[in-house]
Amino acid sequence: MKIVCIGGGPAGLYFALLMKQQDPRHEIAVVERNKPYDTFGWGVVFSDQTLGNLQAADAPSAAQILDAFNHWDDIEVHIRGHRIRSGGHGFCGIGRKRLLNILQARCEEVGVELVFETDVKSAAEYADADLVIASDGLNSRVRNEFADTFRPDVDVRRNRFVWLGTTRLFDAFTFDFQETPHGWFQAHAYRFDATHSTFIVETPEEVWAKAGLDRMEKEESIAFCEKLFAGVLQGHPLLSNAAHLRGSSQWIKFPRVVCEHWVHRLGGAGGTPVVLMGDAAHTAHFSIGSGTKLALEDAIELARTIGNSRGDLTAALEAYEAVRSIEVLKIQNAARNSTEWFEHVDRYVKLPPEQFAYSLLTRSQRISHENLRLRDQSYVEEYEDWIAQRSGLPGRSQVDAGVQRASCKHSIPPMLTPFTARGVTLKNRIVVSPMAQYSCTDGVPGDYHLVHLGARAMGGAGMVVAEMTCTSPDARITPGCPGLWSTAQRDAWKRIVDFVHANSEAKIAMQIGHAGAKGSTRVPWEGEDQPLAEGNWPLVSASPQQYLDGISDWSRAMTRADMDRVTADFVRATRYAAEAGFDWLELHCAHGYLLSSFISPLTNQRTDWYGGSLDNRLRYPLEVFAAIRAVWPKHLPISVRISAHDWVEGGITPDDAVEIARRFKAAGADLIDCSSGQVSKKQQPVYGRMYQTPFADRIRNEAGIATIAVGAISEADHVNSIIAAGRADLCAIARPHLANPAWTLLEAAKIGVTEVEWPKQYRSAKQQLERNLEREKQMAAQGGGLSALEQANRALGV
Numbered sequence: 063m064k065i066v067c068i069g070g071g072p073a074g075l076y077f078a079l080l081m082k083q084q085d086p087r088h089e090i091a092v093v094e095r096n097k098p099y100d101t102f103g104w105g106v107v108f109s110d111q112t113l114g115n116l117q118a119a120d121a122p123s124a125a126q127i128l129d130a131f132n133h134w135d136d137i138e139v140h141i142r143g144h145r146i147r148s149g150g151h152g153f154c155g156i157g158r159k160r161l162l163n164i165l166q167a168r169c170e171e172v173g174v175e176l177v178f179e180t181d182v183k184s185a186a187e188y189a190d191a192d193l194v195i196a197s198d199g200l201n202s203r204v205r206n207e208f209a210d211t212f213r214p215d216v217d218v219r220r221n222r223f224v225w226l227g228t229t230r231l232f233d234a235f236t237f238d239f240q241e242t243p244h245g246w247f248q249a250h251a252y253r254f255d256a257t258h259s260t261f262i263v264e265t266p267e268e269v270w271a272k273a274g275l276d277r278m279e280k281e282e283s284i285a286f287c288e289k290l291f292a293g294v295l296q297g298h299p300l301l302s303n304a305a306h307l308r309g310s311s312q313w314i315k316f317p318r319v320v321c322e323h324w325v326h327r328l329g330g331a332g333g334t335p336v337v338l339m340g341d342a343a344h345t346a347h348f349s350i351g352s353g354t355k356l357a358l359e360d361a362i363e364l365a366r367t368i369g370n371s372r373g374d375l376t377a378a379l380e381a382y383e384a385v386r387s388i389e390v391l392k393i394q395n396a397a398r399n400s401t402e403w404f405e406h407v408d409r410y411v412k413l414p415p416e417q418f419a420y421s422l423l424t425r426s427q428r429i430s431h432e433n434l435r436l437r438d439q440s441y442v443e444e445y446e447d448w449i450a451q452r453s454g455l456p457g458r459s460q461v462d463a464g465v466q467r468a469s470c471k472h473s474i475p476p477m478l479t480p481f482t483a484r485g486v487t488l489k490n491r492i493v494v495s496p497m498a499q500y501s502c503t504d505g506v507p508g509d510y511h512l513v514h515l516g517a518r519a520m521g522g523a524g525m526v527v528a529e530m531t532c533t534s535p536d537a538r539i540t541p542g543c544p545g546l547w548s549t550a551q552r553d554a555w556k557r558i559v560d561f562v563h564a565n566s567e568a569k570i571a572m573q574i575g576h577a578g579a580k581g582s583t584r585v586p587w588e589g590e591d592q593p594l595a596e597g598n599w600p601l602v603s604a605s606p607q608q609y610l611d612g613i614s615d616w617s618r619a620m621t622r623a624d625m626d627r628v629t630a631d632f633v634r635a636t637r638y639a640a641e642a643g644f645d646w647l648e649l650h651c652a653h654g655y656l657l658s659s660f661i662s663p664l665t666n667q668r669t670d671w672y673g674g675s676l677d678n679r680l681r682y683p684l685e686v687f688a689a690i691r692a693v694w695p696k697h698l699p700i701s702v703r704i705s706a707h708d709w710v711e712g713g714i715t716p717d718d719a720v721e722i723a724r725r726f727k728a729a730g731a732d733l734i735d736c737s738s739g740q741v742s743k744k745q746q747p748v749y750g751r752m753y754q755t756p757f758a759d760r761i762r763n764e765a766g767i768a769t770i771a772v773g774a775i776s777e778a779d780h781v782n783s784i785i786a787a788g789r790a791d792l793c794a795i796a797r798p799h800l801a802n803p804a805w806t807l808l809e810a811a812k813i814g815v816t817e818v819e820w821p822k823q824y825r826s827a828k829q830q831l832e833r834n835l836e837r838e839k840q841m842a843a844q845g846g847g848l849s850a851l852e853q854a855n856r857a858l859g860v
């Protein structure tokens with residue numbers, strides 16, 4: 063095969079050498095515009111895992127790379143005079159020049175032709191080749207040339223950064239954060255050879271401009287950074303080797319590149335394939351150190367698929383694109399979280415330094431609490447101890463000194479620490495999320511609810527939230543919904559509350575709401591959101607609307623008199639909730655129901671005081687909030703559930719949600735329960751694990767109010783990571799609690815925590831469960847990491 067790689071970075075060189083090594087008959091050239099051994103940049107990092115892949119692909123170059131690597135395990139975070147260090151991260155640093163030199167020399171050794179100082183104008187120059195690789199980097203000319211095929215999407219990010227070097231040798235991957243009158247700057251620094259470290263300085267564009275860096279010459283801006291980071295540089299200079307970049311142009315903005323397709327055929331079907339590789343195909347933010355890894359792994363994969371293809375190049379290219387685009391997407395997702403974290407450092411600097419560092423370490427959401435524990439158990443235990451002490455528990459040191467809780471010798475995971483709002487303390491951070499059961503007659507909760515909520519209260523959660531309970535008969539979603547408009551309903555609720563208090567340590571919350579335009583529908587198992595066959599009641603909402611176009615009944619806009627009546631209903635329900643003995647109240651302002659219909663511009667087209675600006679749209683929900691707060695006991699908290707994102711163009715955005723939270727906070731709300739969607743059928747949510755947690759994170763850390771995270775939080779590890787990083791104060795778990803009322807007890811046992819109170823009647827099950835889990839863990843350790851179930855399945859050939 064005749065192969066040409068346009069661009070002699072890591073991708074082009076590595077692919078060339080792997081193909082030549084695979085079959086010396088291949089005729090391979092790498093065409094590079096720079097001179098030999100001439101490149102800019104400092105070090106790059108790899109994880110230990112990447113090294114394993116290189117070893118398997120080409121042992122001689124891997125050996126040289128390994129030899130040149132500087133290995134370190136620790137990450138150190140410097141913030142406000144604190145230094146927080148954690149270990150076990152396993153990174154290697156190598157100079158970019160050194161890496162390229164190794165690859166160039168190895169290419170020459172195996173017989174790849176290296177053509178330097180040749181700036182390729184068009185891939186069409188190589189139409190006589192069998193395969194052209196577009197490995198021409200971030201600003202790929204080839205990608206632009208065939209943009210119609212590749213369909214690149216380039217998202218230029220908000221921060222400015224400069225890639226510098228220094229002679230200060232860091233013994234850990236160091237993140238240093240410095241405040242200026244204009245905002246925060248951060249440095250990412252790591253050693254990559256015997257004499258130098260990489261030192262990347264980064265800050266949001268507006269901070270950069272306000273600091274005057276947009277007008278400074280290169281030397282001036284380096285002097286600015288030296289002064290700013292003098293503490294960590296310890297007298298060492300900052301160095302630039304980007305001689306071709308002048309003035310402020312050395313400060314770049316990171317472009318996130320995604321391409322819909324990776325293969326173009328010159329001259330149409332059957333023509334020479336031009337294949338994207340490395341940064342030309344995709345980029346991953348430097349803060350997760352994966353750009354070079356991705357480039358090298360692209361090369362490995364394409365060489366592998368061609369080697370296995372028995373001459374079918376088209377199939378090989380399809381397989382390459384399919385496999386690599388998925389792998390790249392995973393890294394890009396993690397990189398996006400990491401990029402956003404560094405773009406919003408100002409959000410996190412308010413956290414205590416210990417939590418700030420933890421938040422940084424887990425920013426990509428790929429490294430969870432348990433991953434961190436595997437890396438550095440003592441760091442995690444000390445941190446858990448710190449969280450426990452902040453939530454009012456004695457630390458391990460105090461425990462060891464015999465002060466209290468003598469049974470708890472190890473640290474307590476964040477999920478199991480208490481949380482206090484006003485006069486109410488939840489024993490842990492798990493909340494059974496409100497879940498409509500549609501199983502009432504005349505709005506009166508019965509035995510079904512006693513068993514349903516009672517079982518979940520006994521299942522270990524800190525609090526159980528009753529389903530949306532409606533403030534009047536015409537406030538119901540379905541005829542099966544519970545209510546709180548009569549004393550009969552109040553007393554029926556009291557029976558449940560009393561049971562929970564008598565038989566568990568859980569608190570119980572009441573969620574009150576009004577269905578608005580989403581009311582008067584059938585129970586879901588008879589047709590979700592479908593209007594009743596008969597007996598429909600009139601609907602009100604902020605503006606006239608039909609939730610399901612052409613199907614739902616039309617609602618009419620509320621008049622002032624309607625508003626007064628509904629506010630009075632909310633107040634009555636609140637009084638009854640207090641009389642029933644509930645510990646906590648939640649106001650339902652989410653999911654397109656009545657109060658939510660005022661907040662979202664998608665459902666509020668009013669032209670009076672209650673429509674238009676966000677201020678106006680919040681006016682009625684805040685009136686209701688003020689009215690219920692006035693009658694709800696002062697020592698008990700109120701949370702407000704909102705849809706923090708409508709997932710529809712023109713609807714509520716997370717930016718709005720922060721503002722909404724600020725207003726409810728000012729009105730006296732204690733927590734914001736951060737749900738999303740269900741406001742419009744046009745919604746396009748992006749689901750994934752913990753997908754709504756970023757809203758809880760933003761609201762907590764920007765609006766400064768406690769939050770409840772909810773949505774696809776399904777294991778203790780998720781909860782521990784969320785609470786420990788300060789992304790939320792509580793985690794509401796819904797569907798997993800339908801599958802298992804004792805979700806908290808099981809999850810605690812799974813992570814090996816035995817100091818959890820079970821209902822006394824169930825204690826024998828606790829011991830058995832813990833024994834079985836321990837045995838399973840031991841068998842997994844003996845069976846090469848397979849669980850007992852997996853081993854059994856293997857044995858059965860399943």
Ligand SMILES: Cc1cc2nc3c(=O)[nH]c(=O)nc-3n(C[C@H](O)[C@H](O)[C@H](O)COP(=O)(O)OP(=O)(O)OC[C@H]3O[C@@H](n4cnc5c(N)ncnc54)[C@H](O)[C@@H]3O)c2cc1C
Nearest residue numbers: 069071072073095106107182198199225340341348353354
């Ligand atoms: C500040 C910063 C820090 C980074 N840190 C890391 C890190 O720690 N770890 C990591 O893995 N990655 C890191 N990266 C990313 C990494 O540098 C790239 O992802 C990696 O180099 C991609 O390899 P590549 O071969 O695809 O592209 P490149 O390395 O960009 O190589 C492309 C080559 O093509 C040549 N070229 C371009 N156009 C033409 C043309 N028309 N004709 C001929 N030649 C051409 C260029 O001169 C260049 O040599 C960092 C990037 C930046 C900006």
Ligand SMILES: Cc1cc2nc3c(=O)[nH]c(=O)nc-3n(C[C@H](O)[C@H](O)[C@H](O)COP(=O)(O)O)c2cc1C
Nearest residue numbers: 495496497498529530737772773774775795796797
């Ligand atoms: C059957 C069911 C009923 C629900 N009813 C309510 C409700 O009454 N009030 C409410 O705010 N959310 C309700 N939700 C939403 C959940 O509280 C929760 O936000 C959502 O299910 C996401 O959490 P999960 O991924 O843990 O299930 C309901 C969800 C389910 C599955």
